[in-house]
Amino acid sequence: MPVESVYQALEPLLPRVRKPIQYVGGEVGSVTKDWDTADVRWALCYPDAYEVGLPNQGVQILYEVLNEREGVLAERTYTVWPDLEALMREYGVPQFTVDTHRPVSAFDVLGVSFATEMAYTNLLTVLDLARIPLFSAERTIAHPLVIAGGHAAFNPEPIADFLDAVVLGDGEQAVLAITDLIRDWKRAGQPGGRDGLLLRLSTVAYVPRFYDVSYHSDGRISNITPNRQGVPSSVSKHTVMDLDAWPYPRRPIVPVAETVHERYSVEIFRGCTRGCRFCQAGMITRPVRERSITTIGSMVAGGVAASGFDEVGLLSLSSADHSEINEIAVDLADCYEGTNVGLSLPSTRVDAFNVTLANELSRNGRRSGLTLAPEGGSERMRKVINKMVTEEDLLRTVTTAYASGWRQVKLYFMCGLPTETDADVLAIAQLARRVIAAGREATGRRDIRCTVSIGGFVPKPHTPFQWVAQCAPEVVDARLRALGGALRADRAYAKSIGFRYHDGQPGLIEGLLSRGDRRVGGVILAAWRDGARFDGWSEYFSFERWVRCAESALATEPVELAWYTTRERDYSEVLPWDHLDAGLDRDWLWQDWQDSITPEGAAEVEDCRWTPCYECGVCSAMGTEIQVGPTGERLDGKRLLPVVGGRA
Amino acid sequence: MSEPEGRGGAWTVLVPSDPPPVRRRRDEGPPPQAARPARRRLERTSDASGKHGMAGPAAQLPAVQHLVVRYAKRGKMRFASHRDVARVFERGVRRAGLPIAYSAGFTPHPRISYAGGAPTGVASEAEYLSLALTSRQAAAQVRERLNATLPDGIDVIDVTDDAERPGALEASEWRVVLPGVDPAAAERAVAGFLALGEAPVERLTDKGVRRLDARAAVAALDALQPADCDGGARAAVTGVQDCAILRMVVRQTAPAVRPDDVLTALREQHGLVPSSPPMTTRLAQGPLALLAGTALS
Numbered sequence: 001m002p003v004e005s006v007y008q009a010l011e012p013l014l015p016r017v018r019k020p021i022q023y024v025g026g027e028v029g030s031v032t033k034d035w036d037t038a039d040v041r042w043a044l045c046y047p048d049a050y051e052v053g054l055p056n057q058g059v060q061i062l063y064e065v066l067n068e069r070e071g072v073l074a075e076r077t078y079t080v081w082p083d084l085e086a087l088m089r090e091y092g093v094p095q096f097t098v099d100t101h102r103p104v105s106a107f108d109v110l111g112v113s114f115a116t117e118m119a120y121t122n123l124l125t126v127l128d129l130a131r132i133p134l135f136s137a138e139r140t141i142a143h144p145l146v147i148a149g150g151h152a153a154f155n156p157e158p159i160a161d162f163l164d165a166v167v168l169g170d171g172e173q174a175v176l177a178i179t180d181l182i183r184d185w186k187r188a189g190q191p192g193g194r195d196g197l198l199l200r201l202s203t204v205a206y207v208p209r210f211y212d213v214s215y216h217s218d219g220r221i222s223n224i225t226p227n228r229q230g231v232p233s234s235v236s237k238h239t240v241m242d243l244d245a246w247p248y249p250r251r252p253i254v255p256v257a258e259t260v261h262e263r264y265s266v267e268i269f270r271g272c273t274r275g276c277r278f279c280q281a282g283m284i285t286r287p288v289r290e291r292s293i294t295t296i297g298s299m300v301a302g303g304v305a306a307s308g309f310d311e312v313g314l315l316s317l318s319s320a321d322h323s324e325i326n327e328i329a330v331d332l333a334d335c336y337e338g339t340n341v342g343l344s345l346p347s348t349r350v351d352a353f354n355v356t357l358a359n360e361l362s363r364n365g366r367r368s369g370l371t372l373a374p375e376g377g378s379e380r381m382r383k384v385i386n387k388m389v390t391e392e393d394l395l396r397t398v399t400t401a402y403a404s405g406w407r408q409v410k411l412y413f414m415c416g417l418p419t420e421t422d423a424d425v426l427a428i429a430q431l432a433r434r435v436i437a438a439g440r441e442a443t444g445r446r447d448i449r450c451t452v453s454i455g456g457f458v459p460k461p462h463t464p465f466q467w468v469a470q471c472a473p474e475v476v477d478a479r480l481r482a483l484g485g486a487l488r489a490d491r492a493y494a495k496s497i498g499f500r501y502h503d504g505q506p507g508l509i510e511g512l513l514s515r516g517d518r519r520v521g522g523v524i525l526a527a528w529r530d531g532a533r534f535d536g537w538s539e540y541f542s543f544e545r546w547v548r549c550a551e552s553a554l555a556t557e558p559v560e561l562a563w564y565t566t567r568e569r570d571y572s573e574v575l576p577w578d579h580l581d582a583g584l585d586r587d588w589l590w591q592d593w594q595d596s597i598t599p600e601g602a603a604e605v606e607d608c609r610w611t612p613c614y615e616c617g618v619c620s621a622m623g624t625e626i627q628v629g630p631t632g633e634r635l636d637g638k639r640l641l642p643v644v645g646g647r648a
Numbered sequence: 649m650s651e652p653e654g655r656g657g658a659w660t661v662l663v664p665s666d667p668p669p670v671r672r673r674r675d676e677g678p679p680p681q682a683a684r685p686a687r688r689r690l691e692r693t694s695d696a697s698g699k700h701g702m703a704g705p706a707a708q709l710p711a712v713q714h715l716v717v718r719y720a721k722r723g724k725m726r727f728a729s730h731r732d733v734a735r736v737f738e739r740g741v742r743r744a745g746l747p748i749a750y751s752a753g754f755t756p757h758p759r760i761s762y763a764g765g766a767p768t769g770v771a772s773e774a775e776y777l778s779l780a781l782t783s784r785q786a787a788a789q790v791r792e793r794l795n796a797t798l799p800d801g802i803d804v805i806d807v808t809d810d811a812e813r814p815g816a817l818e819a820s821e822w823r824v825v826l827p828g829v830d831p832a833a834a835e836r837a838v839a840g841f842l843a844l845g846e847a848p849v850e851r852l853t854d855k856g857v858r859r860l861d862a863r864a865a866v867a868a869l870d871a872l873q874p875a876d877c878d879g880g881a882r883a884a885v886t887g888v889q890d891c892a893i894l895r896m897v898v899r900q901t902a903p904a905v906r907p908d909d910v911l912t913a914l915r916e917q918h919g920l921v922p923s924s925p926p927m928t929t930r931l932a933q934g935p936l937a938l939l940a941g942t943a944l945s
Contacts, residue, residue: 007724012827012924012925014727014769015769015925016925019729020727020768020769021727021728021729021732021768023727024724024725024727025724026723026724026725026799026800026801027799028739028743028797028798028799254739255735256725256728256732256735256736256799257732258731258732258735262735305743306743307739307743308738308739308740308741308742308743308797309739309742310738310739310742338706340750340756340758365754365755366754366755
């Protein structure tokens with residue numbers, strides 16, 4: 001059946017909205033395939049504004065992986081800003097893809113990638129504008145399957161009622177498996193209808209409706225059990241083991257509009273072994289799988305040539321940890337020297353080697369700002385979170401940075417960590433002054449600066465801190481105010497120290513959405529109906545609205561906002577995500593949490609990349625293993641280098 | 649509208665600001681990162697800290713040729729802003745492998761100069777920019793290489809050596825389609841406008857309300873008999889069949905007067921109100937005498 005583009009109806013609305021270019025598509029690297037000859041059609045959604053969603057690696061990778069397949073078509077859709085949303089409602093224009101402006105409701109699958117829980121309300125906007133019933137239970141065979149993925153989908157329970165299925169973990173192979181399932185089901189004449197398809201899907205994805213959740217009278221979960229024959233009691237994440245076999249994105253999408261990242265990014269490894277107890281990404285992406293130096297080299301060369309970007313980012317959770325990062329940095333810097341292509345390594349590791357790498361990548365560039373993340377202000381605090389950086393380490397690192405020409409050092413911290421006191425946060429002020437003093441001494445200059453950037457800690461599922469009581473926003477805000485005062489107090493340093501912070505209130509709502517269960521779905525729906533949009537953006541977020549909607553939506557339940565956030569859970573409590581398996585051993589997570597708060601001081605967890613394994617459970621449970629080099633290969637500049645521009 | 653003011657005939661170099669002006673996202677807290685001194689011994693393959701210490705900005709190759717590029721902004725790409733178009737060309741010349749010259753300094757930018765661009769939402773058949781190249785290239789080849797890589801809708805029409813540069817960009821000829829406007833009403837409004845001594849209008853800019861005389865900049869204006877309103881498919885959706893087409897020649901002035909300002913005067917003083925946003929296209933740019941001649945003939 002032919003599906004018409006809605007562009008003719010959309011076009012007259014575009015002169016009336018901000019930055020209309022974000023809605024028209026046509027980017028270099030975008031793909032349009034024939035609709036009628038495709039037998040499985042995906043609409044890939046990043047539920048935030050185009051400027052944030054377009055650079056998202058996950059969506060770009062899946063877009064390319066799917067479009068490379070014969071008979072498969074993937075297009076992109078993003079959340080439209082409220083100005084266009086209002087006009088689309090007024091003129092009856094449905095949610096569309098930017099590639100061909102086909103209505104999202106015409107696709108087989110709407111795949112939604114969640115990097116943050118704060119995008120949950122945007123999912124409802126997309127579904128509603130697409131005229132897809134908000135509740136999975138109300139959809140028919142005529143509607144697309146709504147499948148979520150991404151880090152925030154590792155606890156999809158708060159949005160479970162709105163989703164048909166959830167993919168845990170890496171998407172590259174999973175989307176192809178789902179594509180095959182859908183194609184087979186269609187060719188077989190759609191046996192069992194929508195329900196039959198979901199049943200088939202339950203072998204590769206989590207299908208929330210096939211699980212019943214029961215509760216104790218005090219509100220705690222008593223059981224999460226499959227309600228269908230053949231549905232697994234626990235759903236495992238997907239793990240791509242050979243990153244060299246999946247060198248995507250190869251042909252990055254080059255936006256015409258301005259976006260948050262204007263560069264070609266290559267993921268140099270996936271996973272992290274550092275064991276920071278607060279870090280969900282580091283836990284759920286285990287084990288570490290490196291991409292080889294030669295694949296990285298050919299991806300950089302191909303990606304720069306195909307995109308024309310003048311910056312390359314080497315991405316991962318801790319890029320300086322790649323076993324051949326030194327060779328990668330030196331060889332790429334050699335290859336691109338004199339080409340006006342810049343390299344960046346968004347690593348915030350606090351050690352002198354990190355500075356050496358940053359120096360290498362900025363041979364001729366301006367050394368403006370270097371970012372380091374000690375995360376905790378006091379040494380005690382850093383032990384609790386297993387971020388083993390001594391003050392000596394930090395001062396040595398910043399001294400090296402200032403001495404090699406960096407003028408500004410940014411320091412990232414968190415506030416509201418478990419067992420934190422006012423003194424732990426005020427220690428940041430002391431640390432910042434020592435950083436400036438060390439920098440002035442090392443350079444003999446007064447114009448060096450440091451910026452303290454701090455936000456509230458939000459406990460996340462699948463981490464050792466999944467049981468902790470989140471710090472109340474009033475406490476976070478009071479500590480941040482006190483820290484600001486302390487930073488300004490000493491006139492000898494105040495002008496050299498910048499202070500940036502995020503207040504505690506949005507963090508509490510993020511906490512509700514992160515560790516919530518299916519009952520939180522009612523809160524999300526109420527907040528969205530009340531007008532919640534783009535909750536990740538400070539100018540749209542309303543704490544008052546969320547508190548009000550949590551009260552009304554949970555009025556008949558024995559639970560409330562505080563129950564989900566500032567309450568500590570005990571070992572025996574069934575957590576909403578206990579049936580979703582990120583490969584981590586629950587007892588190991590619990591023991592690690594206990595180790596972090598022992599009165600004798602937290603026990604250190606070694607990095608399993610270099611020391612014997614510490615039994616988190618991923619390798620054994622998933623049948624996977626850590627994959628690190630070195631390969632011993634080097635990059636040959638003459639073969640690699642695409643000559644663009646040039647210096648004398 | 650947040651477009652830079654068109655500067656009559658002047659060539660300007662757009663330098664992108666370093667960090668994109670992105671609004672603060674609440675959830676962009678510190679990235680999840682680990683930090684701890686490396687435990688392993690690194691085998692240094694080159695002395696990175698010594699050899700490449702704090703080097704200054706590298707010298708750039710000098711420009712030996714300047715090419716003038718006439719390009720179109722068509723279809724969906726009419727919604728690109730001046731800065732969007734600059735991004736497209738910067739990346740396009742790199743993909744095309746052209747030997748573009750770079751500015752000096754720590755953050756070198758490709759040396760591309762832009763003549764005042766058509767506003768966001770306005771299509772054009774006559775935009776101009778100039779490329780500084782570090783080795784001589786055949787103009788026709790540059791056109792082909794750019795067109796092979798630029799997105800559809802940003803189309804290079806012509807490339808000429810600077811020496812053969814067209815005359816000064818004194819004025820522009822515009823075509824404006826007004827959906828839902830009766831052609832006879834448009835003719836009356838045009839006659840009324842032309843009879844005015846001045847046509848003061850206000851435009852909201854980033855810097856506040858700006859007052860302009862729309863009449864003074866208009867060298868020619870007439871209403872055409874519409875053969876095709878460009879709106880066949882659109883009419884099916886909007887239900888609007890009627891349309892009027894205006895053709896105008898507007899001088900490049902400072903502050904710039906745009907077709908939009910003329911339409912404001914036609915709306916406010918002569919009651920000419922389109923049923924949906926007008927479709928404006930710049931047809932030509934060049935010496936006033938030349939353009940005024942073609943439009944009035």
